[in-house]
């Protein structure tokens with residue numbers, strides 16, 4: 001009966017919301033705030049307002065006025081009465097979109113499933129449904145030009161939004177780079193601290209310079225640079241980029257006890273490293289970074305005898 | 317041998333031995349091997365000039381010769397020996413750090429001469445040392461020749477210098493026709509005997525009889541088999557010739573590179589542990605093998621230099637760091653003797669070479685490109701989309717950089733088609749990095765860069781020849797005035813170089829210095845790439 005729950009909310013709020021939904025289910029005519037208050041006596045007004053507002057904004061409740069009283073009633077996304085006045089075709093399309101849940105469905109697939117041959121008709125139906133705020137179109141990150149449809153009140157799946165690295169299906173490169181830099185800073189600080197504490201014990205020092213993705217995540221969260229809640233997995237992806245930058249190194253540590261989530265008894269640990277060698281002499285000469293080196297010959301148009309890169313470099 | 321490489325060889329030989337020699341050398345490099353007649357014909361020099369050139373090249377160990385079945389003598393160039401000339405300063409410096417000033421001068425002398433007898437090298441070195449003693453005004457006693465002789469023996473023991481190969485004499489017994497093949501490498505390192513130190517004063521090369529000394533003045537007679545330069549006569553006839561053993565120096569450089577990398581990855585003390593391990597394994601392992609012989613904890617502990625002795629516990633920790641971390645430069649292979657450790661020479665060299673290449677990618681394409689490059693190094697075959705995702709880069713930028721690297725041959729592309737028509741929509745494209753290919757490509761470019769530096773330096777000097785000559789003259793006059801003590805005149809002469817000329821002169825010398833320094837730094841990259849490639853391309857034979 002209730003709309004599928006997509007978002008994980010802090011547990012207490014969820015309790016209140018769930019209770020409200022339940023109450024509404026029992027009273028299809030609608031309930032007032034007093035009813036809720038009685039049903040959840042431990043809640044204060046603040047919490048109730050938050051919960052109701054959230055339900056309203058996610059379109060699961062609707063607001064009714066009966067006399068001076070305000071009533072909350074369940075908004076039923078499912079029933080045909082929402083699509084009232086609609087023809088069968090519209091209903092079929094609505095059902096197909098609903099089945100796709102928060103993954104969404106692509107126009108072409110709707111067409112195939114619904115057997116609607118005429119694209120124009122289908123587009124019209126989709127427009128109709130959209131204007132009624134029953135469905136919405138979401139840009140998928142997987143294919144930049146592809147739109148998928150899902151029910152209006154749903155939060156799109158990660159595979160559609162691309163997770164925390166995307167906003168409005170644009171890849172947030174700067175965000176990634178900031179996190180990358182902060183994570184690096186954290187690991188470097190670790191290494192410095194370890195150096196101070198264990199100057200005489202290289203192995204202990206090495207061990208102390210490692211940090212888990214969890215440690216880094218906590219640091220980043222405390223910094224408050226991320227508006228999005230990041231998971232450990234997200235953090236690992238960021239740390240991976242550090243490894244690929246050649247700035248960090250991955251190792252594993254056995255924790256002794258198997259962790260409940262992964263059933264693994266080892267955790268990934270990271271530490272800051274410096275490159276093994278100095279910058280190669282090759283790229284310290286202009287020729288090393290020269291864009292036309294392949295066309296540079298002794299007597300050609302481009303030649304070391306006349307080269308301006310060398311001239312600037314030698315100031316001669 | 318590529319065009320770039322030949323060009324570089326030409327530049328080097330020209331700089332050190334002049335244009336004629338350079339032309340002969342580059343002709344030989346291009347033609348692989350030729351007889352005197354052909355060289356004369358093709359280079360358009362007269363045969364005397366060619367003979368002179370060949371003599372220089374043979375003496376510098378750049379050219380060897382052998383007799384073909386038909387009896388004519390063929391000359392073959394070894395281009396790598398030309399490139400080694402760039403390393404002369406390194407060899408000399410290395411000898412100095414290892415064995416001190418006398419060794420430095422000995423090696424320098426041997427390098428300059430190419431091949432020489434130890435006797436005269438010792439005499440020259442002794443004289444030079446005593447001269448500098450005198451001019452520095454110290455009243456230390458004269459250095460005796462026997463002291464320098466001992467140094468020479470030390471150098472042989474360290475395998476830094478060696479005997480030259482014998483020259484096989486032709487039928488007449490007067491002229492060498494070929495350099496003999498060395499069947500027993502150890503023979504080259506037989507310690508010098510009294511006869512090796514014999515010298516005939518006044519003569520550059522020793523001669524036991526008249527005929528030999530004539531031969532020494534180069535009998536490159538045109539015609540038949542006797543167009544040969546006298547090289548080294550039978551040992552029994554006189555002192556043998558000696559030369560520098562560059563390979564041993566290269567092993568030493570290789571070890572230095574590894575030690576430096578350890579210092580960067582862990583710390584200074586760790587690099588001392590590595591140095592000790594490398595020194596221990598030096599005499600025991602085949603220098604070309606991929607791993608060293610196992611070394612025991614006790615051994616390493618005892619061999620640490622006196623001033624750097626580590627507590628047992630600390631050494632143990634360092635060895636653990638080296639083997640469990642630090643790209644596995646070291647592996648623990650057993651427990652006896654407090655733990656047995658092996659150095660993974662090849663792994664270390666590879667890691668260092670990769671790191672070098674990465675710095676090049678970083679400078680050339682930026683940090684984002686480096687990130688993708690390393691994704692490819694780790695994951696081997698990767699599709700463009702995966703690269704973007706792993707590196708977390710915006711697709712557009714990632715694509716641009718990937719194709720830029722592809723266009724410059726830093727990365728390669730593999731096609732895998734689902735259908736035989738290779739239609740792009742049904743084909744997977746995988747990016748990958750071939751280390752060997754990239755190393756070769758960069759190596760080529762390093763050769764080109766060095767050659768560019770040399771050309772530029774020569775041009776810079778020749779353009780300002782007039783000014784430089786003037787400076788030389790003025791300096792000579794000042795020196796002679798100094799000796800006479802004529803202060804007033806001296807000032808007058810000094811004024812001859814105007815301030816603007818002085819500024820120009822400073823600019824020239826700065827530019828020349830920068831270029832020379834770059835040449836040396838480029839050679840370091842070349843050395844690392846060459847070492848890595850030589851390990852990969854000619855893996856040493858598995859020991860039976």
Ligand code: SF4
Nearest residue numbers: 287290293296304307
């Ligand atoms: S000499 Fe100038 S043009 Fe030629 S490769 Fe070097 S930098 Fe490029």
